[in-house]
Amino acid sequence: MVNVQESPKVKREVLEVSSEIMSEAGQFLRRNGFIEILPVIISPITDPLNHSVLDASINYYDGQYSLTKSMIFHKQLAVRVFPKIFTFSPNIRLETEDKKSTGRHLIEFTQLDLEVKDAKRDDILTLVENLFVEVFKDLDKKFGKIIRSTNPHFSIPKIPFERVRYLEALEKYGSDFEAILSKQATEPFWLIDIPIEEREFYDRLDGDGKVLADMDLIYPYGFGEAISGGEREHEYEKILYRMSLKGNDQKSLKWYLDEVKKGIPPSAGCGIGIERLTRFVCNLRHVSEARLFAKVPGSLSI
Numbered sequence: 109m110v111n112v113q114e115s116p117k118v119k120r121e122v123l124e125v126s127s128e129i130m131s132e133a134g135q136f137l138r139r140n141g142f143i144e145i146l147p148v149i150i151s152p153i154t155d156p157l158n159h160s161v162l163d164a165s166i167n168y169y170d171g172q173y174s175l176t177k178s179m180i181f182h183k184q185l186a187v188r189v190f191p192k193i194f195t196f197s198p199n200i201r202l203e204t205e206d207k208k209s210t211g212r213h214l215i216e217f218t219q220l221d222l223e224v225k226d227a228k229r230d231d232i233l234t235l236v237e238n239l240f241v242e243v244f245k246d247l248d249k250k251f252g253k254i255i256r257s258t259n260p261h262f263s264i265p266k267i268p269f270e271r272v273r274y275l276e277a278l279e280k281y282g283s284d285f286e287a288i289l290s291k292q293a294t295e296p297f298w299l300i301d302i303p304i305e306e307r308e309f310y311d312r313l314d315g316d317g318k319v320l321a322d323m324d325l326i327y328p329y330g331f332g333e334a335i336s337g338g339e340r341e342h343e344y345e346k347i348l349y350r351m352s353l354k355g356n357d358q359k360s361l362k363w364y365l366d367e368v369k370k371g372i373p374p375s376a377g378c379g380i381g382i383e384r385l386t387r388f389v390c391n392l393r394h395v396s397e398a399r400l401f402a403k404v405p406g407s408l409s410i
């Protein structure tokens with residue numbers, strides 16, 4: 109393979125695979141009735157996340173814009189216009205240096221972010237499983253030989269993926285269950301029903317009020333988290349309640365709350381990390397090898 113960027117070394121073929129992933133995933137979604145919307149880079153509202161990152165905001169006249177950490181709120185508003193939307197959303201999360209060597213974190217990355225009006229979590233699971241099969245089949249056809257030269261495990265994922273309940277896995281394997289299960293697995297699997305304290309306020313609280321109607325997709329062979337998503341809260345009072353449980357500041361999300369008050373539909377969706385998917389397919393050590401101009405937590409680069 110030819111290096112196109114020293115330090116870290118990014119292979120030309122890896123970039124071709126990444127480009128093909130985006131192309132085929134987009135075509136799959138279009139074939140399934142989705143429309144692509146343009147990404148939002150700055151907004152007065154952005155994802156509060158469930159972990160802290162350094163501030164990334166810009167003063168503008170008498171207000172402030174945040175650089176987009178995810179497009180969750182914009183997706184919820186966009187499904188008022190089109191019932192099935194997707195976007196390749198560039199996200200800025202100024203992660204701290206301790207995330208430098210996880211292999212999975214950049215401070216600028218891209219999510220294939222999708223949302224479906226009136227959908228349930230399980231609709232999204234099925235959609236993503238089919239998307240993975242189509243993308244992997246296409247990659248096999250066009251790049252199979254080159255991918256297998258660096259990834260002996262490359263294969264078309266078998267669907268449906270196994271569904272593992274978060275709390276059951278926690279009880280069986282302890283707090284490190286995700287890493288343990290990811291290392292043991294030879295196929296991607298879903299972690300479902302994630303406890304309320306592990307996630308942001310916007311994923312819908314299910315049944316007994318302890319777990320959410322949401323999920324993560326976990327890659328096998330130790331590659332870890334691939335996707336997060338779920339059903340969303342859409343009722344104003346419930347959203348306020350969930351924000352109060354998390355201690356989210358209502359003032360900073362005023363623009364969002366004003367729209368919720370006018371009415372947003374129920375929806376479900378997810379975000380697929382493109383660099384992580386490329387890393388998994390090409391069996392790369394670190395996501396910084398999965399794109400040009402990668403920015404690793406804790407240092408500056410072009």
Ligand code: AMP
Nearest residue numbers: 212213214217334335336379380381384
């Ligand atoms: P989240 O909803 O925060 O889990 O983000 C959705 C997806 O984006 C994750 O499952 C990852 O695939 C990807 N992602 C999140 N944070 C990062 C990061 N710092 N670097 C690279 N990819 C990320």
Ligand code: MG
Nearest residue numbers: 324333335336
């Ligand atoms: Mg996540």
